[in-house]
Amino acid sequence: MGALQVILQLLALLPDAIQTTEKVVAIVERVKALYASGTEPTDEDWDSLNATLASLKAELDADPPLTGV
């Protein structure tokens, strides 16, 4: 695999990698805030969180298309 090909592959993955990093950093900040405040979650908070986790689980369980970089 040539150096140019490797670089092009990495460049193609960069936006997704940055987006994932931003998401994870935001989650970590939310968790810190929860531990700092001790706020009781409401039913809506639980519903929203469970919907998010269900959506992520569906994405993890789905097989992406075989075509890649």
Add this chain to the structure above:
Amino acid sequence: MTRVLVLAALLLLTACPSPPPPAVPTEPPKPAVTLSPQAKVFAIKTGYEAPLTLAVAYNKRPPCRQPTSPVLCRDPAVVAQLRRADDTALSALNAAENIVRTKGVSDNAINLAIATAENATKAVAAILENYGVK
């Protein structure tokens, strides 16, 4: 021409501000206040979004192929491990949620459910760490 392109790409890569590596919260931060069991499980469950987000990102990578694989690729065996660990973690987290949202459950049962949920989420984070998924 190729050298110029490679050099340009390298310059572009180094010019981009590198984001900090995502920290998968394997250990919860020390609480500033005493958390109720509900608040604690909610925080653990929220934190689980982080490793799950990384697992989803891994699953979206192009597949590894022989003899030439993309630089960053997904191994079906790793994806299978992540899916199994995620099933276990979500079951444990949902069980813990049910327990802390039910009145009259003993402290022992609550503590056991919380510990089980924490361990299950750590298992997903450990798989990601073992395979260098960031």
